[in-house]
Amino acid sequence: MTYCLGIKTREGLVFASDSRTNAGMDQVSICRKLHTLVQPGERVFVLLTSGSLSLSQSVMTLLKDDYQSGQGLATAPSIYEAARCVGDQVRKVGLLDREALERDQVAFNVHIILGGQIGKQDPELYLIYPQGNPLRATQDSPYLQIGETKYGRPILDRGLRFESTTLDEAAKYALISLDSTMRSNVLVGPPVDLVMYRAGDLCIRHQCRLAENDTQLLTIHTMWERALRQAVQSLPAVRFASSGDAT
Amino acid sequence: MTYCLGIKTREGLVFASDSRTNAGMDQVSICRKLHTLVQPGERVFVLLTSGSLSLSQSVMTLLKDDYQSGQGLATAPSIYEAARCVGDQVRKVGLLDREALERDQVAFNVHIILGGQIGKQDPELYLIYPQGNPLRATQDSPYLQIGETKYGRPILDRGLRFESTTLDEAAKYALISLDSTMRSNVLVGPPVDLVMYRAGDLCIRHQCRLAENDTQLLTIHTMWERALRQAVQSLPAVRFASSGDAT
Numbered sequence: 001m002t003y004c005l006g007i008k009t010r011e012g013l014v015f016a017s018d019s020r021t022n023a024g025m026d027q028v029s030i031c032r033k034l035h036t037l038v039q040p041g042e043r044v045f046v047l048l049t050s051g052s053l054s055l056s057q058s059v060m061t062l063l064k065d066d067y068q069s070g071q072g073l074a075t076a077p078s079i080y081e082a083a084r085c086v087g088d089q090v091r092k093v094g095l096l097d098r099e100a101l102e103r104d105q106v107a108f109n110v111h112i113i114l115g116g117q118i119g120k121q122d123p124e125l126y127l128i129y130p131q132g133n134p135l136r137a138t139q140d141s142p143y144l145q146i147g148e149t150k151y152g153r154p155i156l157d158r159g160l161r162f163e164s165t166t167l168d169e170a171a172k173y174a175l176i177s178l179d180s181t182m183r184s185n186v187l188v189g190p191p192v193d194l195v196m197y198r199a200g201d202l203c204i205r206h207q208c209r210l211a212e213n214d215t216q217l218l219t220i221h222t223m224w225e226r227a228l229r230q231a232v233q234s235l236p237a238v239r240f241a242s243s244g245d246a247t
Numbered sequence: 248m249t250y251c252l253g254i255k256t257r258e259g260l261v262f263a264s265d266s267r268t269n270a271g272m273d274q275v276s277i278c279r280k281l282h283t284l285v286q287p288g289e290r291v292f293v294l295l296t297s298g299s300l301s302l303s304q305s306v307m308t309l310l311k312d313d314y315q316s317g318q319g320l321a322t323a324p325s326i327y328e329a330a331r332c333v334g335d336q337v338r339k340v341g342l343l344d345r346e347a348l349e350r351d352q353v354a355f356n357v358h359i360i361l362g363g364q365i366g367k368q369d370p371e372l373y374l375i376y377p378q379g380n381p382l383r384a385t386q387d388s389p390y391l392q393i394g395e396t397k398y399g400r401p402i403l404d405r406g407l408r409f410e411s412t413t414l415d416e417a418a419k420y421a422l423i424s425l426d427s428t429m430r431s432n433v434l435v436g437p438p439v440d441l442v443m444y445r446a447g448d449l450c451i452r453h454q455c456r457l458a459e460n461d462t463q464l465l466t467i468h469t470m471w472e473r474a475l476r477q478a479v480q481s482l483p484a485v486r487f488a489s490s491g492d493a494t
Contacts, residue, residue: 150397150398150431151397151398151400151401152401153398153431154398154399154401154402154427154428154430154431155401155475157430157431158427158430158471158472158475158476159472159475159476159479168484168485169479169480171484171485172479172482172484172485173479175485176479176482180401180405181401183401183404183405184397184400184401184404194485194487196485196487205487206487207487207488208485208486208487208488216485216486219483220482223481223482223483224405224478224482225405225406227478227481227482228402228405228406228475228478229405229406230478231471231474231475231477231478232406232416232419232420232423233416234470234474235419235423235467235470235471235474236466236470237415237418237419238415238418238419238422238441238443238455238463239455239463240441240443240452240453240454240455241454241455
């Protein structure tokens with residue numbers, strides 16, 4: 001299983017991913033799902049992957065080969081075109097593997113989040129589907145998720161706003177969303193990879209990997225749980241229309 | 248879609264359900280999913296249903312017919328046996344409808360939560376699967392959900408404890424869990440039905456139905472969102488190991 005999340009606010013982008021991968025419940029290992037491609041001062045890409053690890057590895061291999069030979073993401077004129085490059089490679093891997101997988105009733109499952117900035121353009125954030133088509137994050141829907149998306153979503157719906165959420169706050173929301181998912185699904189787990197990209201940086205200044213026993217991860221887990229309990233206590237009791245002795 | 252939730256704590260039981268039902272995205276209506284069967288001073292049952300409305304209606308019809316003729320839940324010697332009665336009716340409906348449904352690739356989908364108390368026995372809470380077998384809530388897993396379960400789960404995992412969560416608090420957690428789910432999935436919606444059952448009552452003292460514009464629902468929605476945002480602000484900023492100018 002996997003949980004990856006990209007957030008777009010007025011100030012920039014935040015990316016977060018877990019690192020647990022499994023083939024069945026009894027074969028669990030660690031794998032990095034956050035990748036960066038950077039030409040400092042010119043272009044920055046962050047990619048997050050979910051789905052079959054074999055497929056996402058193939059897509060990333062093709063993308064990096066192109067990039068290193070000065071093609072694909074290295075020359076894409078916009079993040080939209082970069083998302084199209086990713087989609088092209090997803091389709092290329094589809095041509096290689098989809099038929100053989102589907103013959104054995106295995107879905108062709110690879111989802112990719114791509115975000116970044118090129119030159120003076122605004123930062124953008126996309127999700128690329130297994131069919132290769134891209135979806136853009138918008139001001140109304142300022143985040144994109146792949147993998148185990150539901151546990152970590154309510155906190156984002158309540159709190160994230162494109163205009164008003166600061167980048168520091170967005171990083172906290174990302175960690176809480178990851179922590180909520182790890183709490184409820186054991187197949188999503190640390191290390192957590194996190195990148196905070198401030199618009200205009202055109203390099204990766206803020207990146208960290210939080211291991212299972214990392215102090216920050218433990219602190220946010222404990223403080224958040226305590227804050228939630230206090231918040232519940234601060235709410236008024238439910239009033240029941242009933243027989244006099246109702247609370 | 249549906250979201251129903253049962254909670255068991257030391258002090259008693261809480262039940263909550265939404266009321267939205269749909270056949271496809273373009274046919275949405277309202278339907279009560281919380282049902283009570285009570286012999287005051289003797290036995291109390293609360294049932295929550297999800298899945299195909301046709302199937303859950305059939306199961307409830309059979310259960311109520313039995314109950315009114317003094318059989319089934321009216322005489323079950325324990326909540327475990329009552330859960331078995333529910334499972335028997337699920338299987339009876341399975342004999343009636345499963346083959347015809349599966350011929351058209353429609354799953355036989357009906358899930359039921361049953362909770363209550365009989366005489367001086369402890370209150371108990373069960374989930375009955377479409378196959379008719381029952382699952383009991385435990386002190387370690389003090390809640391059971393059916394339907395759209397994931398959005399509303401993180402808050403329960405963080406906050407609910409069998410020994411220490413009061414019944415008033417459990418009712419608040421139930422409303423927040425419902426509200427989180429309604430926020431993230433438009434196919435789960437009000438009115439919200441809520442029952443709070445205190446161990447030993449042997450009748451329904453605390454029940455309410457909160458409509459879409461109900462003040463309590465709006466209050467908890469607004470106050471909870473504000474409390475969450477404040478809680479996020481109170482957390483320390485994420486520290487990135489990076490190039491000097493990191494936050």
